[in-house]
Each structure stands twice: as C-alpha cells, then as structure tokens.
Amino acid sequence: MAGKTIQDINAKIKDGSVHVVTAEEMPDIVAELGPDGAAKEIDIVTTGTFGAMCSSGAFLNLGHSDPPIKMQKVWLNDVEAYAGLAAIDAYIGATQLSKSRGMEYGGAHVIEDLVAGKSIDIHATAYGTDCYPRKVLDTTVTIDDINQATMFNPRNGYQKYNVATNCSNRTLYTYMGTLLPDCGNVTYSGAGVLSPISNDPTYQTIGVGSRIFLCGAQGYVTGQGTQHDPTNDFATMMVQGDLKQMDKKFVRGATFHGYGTSLYVGIGIPIPILNADIAKATAVTDADITVDVLDYGVARRSRPVLRQVTYEELKSGMIDINGREITTSPMSSFHDARAIAGELKDLIQKGTFYPTLLVERLPGTGVVCKPMKQIGEQPTVADVMAKRVITILQGQTVENAAKVIMEGNFNHLPVVSDEDRLVGIITAWDIAKAVAKNKRDKLDDIMTRAVVTADTSEPIDIVARRLEQHNISALPVVDKHRRVMGIITSDDISKLVARR
Amino acid sequence: MKITLHVTPDITPRPLIAEVILETGALLNIDRADVKPKGGEVVIDVPHDECDRVVAAFKKRGATITCLKLPIIKDDDECVNCGACISVCPTGVISFRDDWSVQMDVDKCVQCGACVTMCPHGALTVGK
Numbered sequence: 147m148a149g150k151t152i153q154d155i156n157a158k159i160k161d162g163s164v165h166v167v168t169a170e171e172m173p174d175i176v177a178e179l180g181p182d183g184a185a186k187e188i189d190i191v192t193t194g195t196f197g198a199m200c201s202s203g204a205f206l207n208l209g210h211s212d213p214p215i216k217m218q219k220v221w222l223n224d225v226e227a228y229a230g231l232a233a234i235d236a237y238i239g240a241t242q243l244s245k246s247r248g249m250e251y252g253g254a255h256v257i258e259d260l261v262a263g264k265s266i267d268i269h270a271t272a273y274g275t276d277c278y279p280r281k282v283l284d285t286t287v288t289i290d291d292i293n294q295a296t297m298f299n300p301r302n303g304y305q306k307y308n309v310a311t312n313c314s315n316r317t318l319y320t321y322m323g324t325l326l327p328d329c330g331n332v333t334y335s336g337a338g339v340l341s342p343i344s345n346d347p348t349y350q351t352i353g354v355g356s357r358i359f360l361c362g363a364q365g366y367v368t369g370q371g372t373q374h375d376p377t378n379d380f381a382t383m384m385v386q387g388d389l390k391q392m393d394k395k396f397v398r399g400a401t402f403h404g405y406g407t408s409l410y411v412g413i414g415i416p417i418p419i420l421n422a423d424i425a426k427a428t429a430v431t432d433a434d435i436t437v438d439v440l441d442y443g444v445a446r447r448s449r450p451v452l453r454q455v456t457y458e459e460l461k462s463g464m465i466d467i468n469g470r471e472i473t474t475s476p477m478s479s480f481h482d483a484r485a486i487a488g489e490l491k492d493l494i495q496k497g498t499f500y501p502t503l504l505v506e507r508l509p510g511t512g513v514v515c516k517p518m519k520q521i522g523e524q525p526t527v528a529d530v531m532a533k534r535v536i537t538i539l540q541g542q543t544v545e546n547a548a549k550v551i552m553e554g555n556f557n558h559l560p561v562v563s564d565e566d567r568l569v570g571i572i573t574a575w576d577i578a579k580a581v582a583k584n585k586r587d588k589l590d591d592i593m594t595r596a597v598v599t600a601d602t603s604e605p606i607d608i609v610a611r612r613l614e615q616h617n618i619s620a621l622p623v624v625d626k627h628r629r630v631m632g633i634i635t636s637d638d639i640s641k642l643v644a645r646r
Numbered sequence: 647m648k649i650t651l652h653v654t655p656d657i658t659p660r661p662l663i664a665e666v667i668l669e670t671g672a673l674l675n676i677d678r679a680d681v682k683p684k685g686g687e688v689v690i691d692v693p694h695d696e697c698d699r700v701v702a703a704f705k706k707r708g709a710t711i712t713c714l715k716l717p718i719i720k721d722d723d724e725c726v727n728c729g730a731c732i733s734v735c736p737t738g739v740i741s742f743r744d745d746w747s748v749q750m751d752v753d754k755c756v757q758c759g760a761c762v763t764m765c766p767h768g769a770l771t772v773g774k
Contacts, residue, residue: 331733
C-alpha cells in the first residue's frame with residue numbers, strides 16, 4: 147500500500163476523523179489486521195513514560211536587577227544552579243542537593259515548586275564589573291516573575307533500562323531505590339509496552355524536531371540524548387519544553403534514600419503510522435522487551451549479569467533468581483505512563499496536538515556509548531597493601547596476641563586456622579577491652595569472626611568506602627581460599643591520597 | 647488488629663506477653679520486636695474480637711499500649727503510583743490494583759518503616 151504522510155494525518159486531526167490508539171491497544175490491532183491493515187486503519191499510536199530521569203533540569207532567565215549583577219554563583223531555595231552563562235541566566239539541575247537540607251530537597255524539587263507556582267528564594271553572588279557592579283543579590287520569585295523557564299533535559303526516555311538486585315550481604319541505597327541484601331528484592335524502571343523508543347526502535351518518526359508531550363506541555367526532541375546507545379538498544383533523547391506550560395502532576399521531585407534527588411519526568415510521544423513497518427514496530431509487547439538483571443552489590447562499571455528478563459516477567463511481580471522467587475517493584479509509574487499516553491490521545495483527538503515530521507533522524511546502529519578514558523590505572527589493593535602480615539593461630543591466649551601486637555607495633559592481627567584460613571581478627575582495642583573485663587583466656591572468645599575483607603584486585607576507592615561504612619581502619623586482604631595475602635589500612639590509603 | 651506494646655526498662659524482665667496470653671487465651675502473634683537496653687516497642691497482632699480484653703490485660707500490668715488503627719498512611723497527593731514500596735515490604739502490604747494504582751492492605755502492616763524510606767516522593771508515613 148502507499149504510505150500516509152504526516153500532512154494526511156494532520157488533515158484528519160483537523161477534520162476530526164483521526165484514529166488514535168495507545169501503544170497498549172496496538173498489539174491486538176496488529177494481530178487482528180496485520181501490519182498493512184493496521185497501518186490503513188490507525189493514524190497515530192501514543193506512547194508514555196513517567197519515571198526518574200536524573201539528567202534533567204531547566205534554564206532560567208531571572209531578568210536584570212538594578213543595579214545589575216552578573217551572577218557568578220546562584221542558589222534557588224539553597225540549591226546551587228550553574229551560573230557560568232550570561233549575567234542572569236542559570237541552569238538548575240535535578241540532582242544538585244540543597245546546602246542546608248541535603249538529600250531531602252534538590253534541584254528536582256525546585257523545578258517542581260516552580261511549576262507548582264510556589265515562591266523560590268534566590269541568592270546570588272558576583273565579583274562585580276563596570277557594567278555589572280552588584281556583588282550580592284537576594285530576592286524571591288515565582289515562575290511568573292521570570293522571563294524564560296525552559297526545561298532542557300540532556301538524557302531522557304531511555305528505550306529500556308537494566309534491572310537491579312543486590313547479591314551482597316549489605317543493604318544498598320541506589321538510584322534504583324533500596325536494594326535489600328542477598329537478592330532480597332528487584333527493582334526496575336521503564337514503561338515496557340508504552341515506552342516511546344521501544345515502539346519506534348529504528349527512529350523512523352522519533353527524532354530531531356518531533357513534537358512531544360513533555361510534563362503536560364508541548365515540547366520537542368532536540369537530538370540524541372547523552373549516552374545514546376543504539377547498538378545495545380539503549381537509545382535516549384534530549385528534550386526541551388516550556389516549564390511555564392507544565393503540569394505539576396507530571397513533574398515531580400524525588401529523593402532516593404541515601405542516594406540523592408532526581409526528577410520524575412512525564413513524556414508522551416505520538417508515533418504517526420506512516421507505513422506498515424511503523425505499524426508493526428508499535429505492536430511491541432512487554433514480552434518482547436528484554437533487559438539484563440544486574441548485581442549492584444558489585445560497585446564497578448561492569449556489574450555481573452545474573453539473567454535476562456522481559457518486562458512481562460517483571461510486571462508479574464516476581465522473578466526467579468538462582469532458584470528463588472524474588473519480589474519486583476518498578477521505580478517508574480506505569481499507572482501514570484498510561485495516563486500520559488491516554489492524555490496525549492485525547493489532545494490529538496480534540497485537535498490540540500499535531501505531530502511533526504522529524505527534521506533529522508537520531509544516530510542509528512554503529513554509534514556506541516564509550517566508557518570514560520582514564521589517565522593512568524586506578525591503584526588497586528595489591529598496590530597499596532602491606533604484603534608482610536603477621537597472623538596468629540586460633541586457640542592461642544589473649545596474652546600471646548597482646549605480645550605479638552606489641553612486638554610488631556601494629557593494631558590489627560588476623561587470626562588463622564590450622565589450614566591457614568582467616569577465621570577472625572583481633573585489634574589492640576579488643577585486647578584492652580578483654581583485659582578490662584578480665585577475659586584473658588582464649589583469643590577465640592574475644593575475636594571478631596565476621597571479618598570484613600578485601601580482594602587484591604579491588605580499586606582503592608571501593609575499599610576506602612568499605613572501611614568508612616563499617617567504621618573500621620583495616621581490612622585483611624584474602625584470596626579465594628581465605629588465605630591472608632596482606633592487610634590494607636586507612637593510613638595506607640590516606641598516604642596514597644596525599645601523594646595524588 | 648495490631649497493637650504496640652511500649653517496653654520500658656522496668657517491664658523488660660517480666661514475661662508480660664506470656665502472662666497476657668495465659669490470662670486471655672488469645673492467640674497473639676508478635677510481628678516485630680525492637681527492644682534495646684533503654685526500652686523499645688513490640689508490635690503484636692491480636693484477633694479482632696479479643697482486642698479489648700488483651701489491651702485491658704496489658705494495661706492492668708502497667709504496660710502502655712497503642713492501637714494501630716492506621717499503621718501506615720499514604721498521601722495520595724504525593725504518591726505517583728510507581729510501586730517502589732512493594733518489594734521492600736516484608737509482609738506484602740502493598741500491591742497493584744488492575745489499573746496499576748497502588749493499594750495497601752494495612753491490616754498486614756507491622757510498621758517497620760521500610761516503605762517510608764523507599765518512597766521517592768515522601769508519600770508514606772508511619773501512623774502513631
């Protein structure tokens with residue numbers, strides 16, 4: 147069949163004869179009519195997504211003060227915005243935290259409060275110039291008082307997103323929410339069947355210049371998002387829209403406990419069904435979209451992949467990990483993604499939203515998302531640890547341990563079994579305590595058995611964080627048989643940092 | 647029905663809960679106990695029809711009891727129905743309705759507060 151043009155579709159919107167469905171309705175229609183039939187019957191498929199999108203923010207122009215100021219630094223409700231632009235332009239980013247309130251309030255909340263029409267306290271400082279003499283500014287504004295307020299998000303609407311769980315024995319606080327130890331839960335993000343780019347994975351209609359529903363306003367895709375990765379089906383978009391036209395319902399500041407703030411952004415994209423190929427792509431279901439389940443217990447760039455799952459499995463509420471059924475929960479709202487796809491459908495049917503022809507396609511396969519180029523290798527535990535480490539056999543007396551520590555002039559004494567495996571650790575402090583309580587008998591009674599350890603290949607930053615979290619000052623370094631290879635102390639790490 | 651027994655150092659050594667079970671014959675289930683040297687609280691599930699008798703039996707022994715009418719409160723203006731809270735709840739209080747909105751079976755709540763911490767939108771608070 148001959149395809150439709152965007153002009154044909156927009157003419158149908160104008161005369162009220164346009165046939166719009168949401169991406170949830172499309173799979174059944176394509177199954178019944180086939181791609182050709184569906185392309186004839188359906189003019190537009192609406193998609194929607196509503197979830198945390200950290201790479202979001204807004205450009206604000208505050209208007210000139212008198213006497214004028216060229217802001218060098220600026221804070222909105224105590225959250226710093228980037229002011230390295232012209233005099234009174236600033237960019238407030240979603241994840242910047244409040245100086246006074248920390249993680250509970252950030253740039254994302256400032257943006258939500260602006261959209262809600264609330265007053266925002268502005269504090270700015272400057273060095274003063276002949277043309278901009280003012281050095282300090284304090285005022286209070288609402289969104290109506292400022293000139294432009296433009297949401298501009300460098301990376302939104304991930305095609306799909308990896309699933310998080312945690313195989314370590316410690317609770318983790320991440321941008322994927324709280325991850326309970328021993329794979330205690332699973333969290334995921336993305337709208338699956340309603341995901342905009344999953345419904346147009348070859349970017350035939352979504353590209354530079356596509357008009358979109360952005361948080362209740364009409365916005366645009368302005369290009370590929372940062373970290374756009376078409377090769378691995380992790381495409382992203384850069385979007386912008388007028389903050390003044392937005393609806394608070396679809397712009398929500400969020401705090402992930404122990405991680406920081408982020409902005410829940412609501413995006414809906416209309417896909418004009420210009421031909422059978424596009425119709426076929428919009429028949430994608432939750433069962434067709436596969437993502438990796440990653441172990442966030444490993445704090446490295448490449449996290450271990452535990453298995454692959456589909457959004458259908460994730461949305462069932464349970465997935466199997468290593469033979470156990472684990473409860474899943476989404477971090478993005480499917481309820482609101484559906485509301486967005488529905489609202490966009492209504493707007494088109496009412497003739498108040500017209501899709502556009504894209505100006506340029508997003509880069510396709512062949513583009514890869516590169517890791518960071520780092521100069522010099524990150525030092526590892528092996529580079530810093532003390533290799534000659536004195537240990538003590540279990541079963542010895544506290545007094546013997548005290549002697550060893552005193553002679554060696556150190557603080558931490560690993561305790562090993564007859565097979566030379568690490569079974570505990572004893573510190574000078576443990577010995578002082580034991581003496582005070584008159585428990586001088588067996589070392590085994592006073593040693594710490596749950597020893598926190600390190601591995602020779604681990605980067606120093608990870609080990610430094612582990613020391614800090616457990617509030618300890620040394621870790622025995624062990625091999626896979628738990629034989630002690632060395633010991634790494636916070637002093638060793640401080641010395642290294644001081645040299646950097 | 648859930649009740650919270652507020653434990654103070656003077657009642658820690660006494661087998662209060664056992665005494666109340668023996669006296670009332672009610673089948674009490676301890677949902678959560680968080681007792682430290684300076685005191686703490688124990689959340690107890692009590693059969694509905696025996697609640698009054700159980701509360702009276704605790705009070706007679708000098709214990710402070712609160713009834714958890716609404717153990718967990720959801721602010722619908724803040725909730726975006728993401729469901730992040732679902733997977734951290736140890737007792738399965740929270741689930742999705744067919745329309746993907748979040749529902750809570752508050753009778754199951756033991757007030758551990760895991761969902762309060764998880765909620766990205768500050769929509770949940772533990773009832774007092």
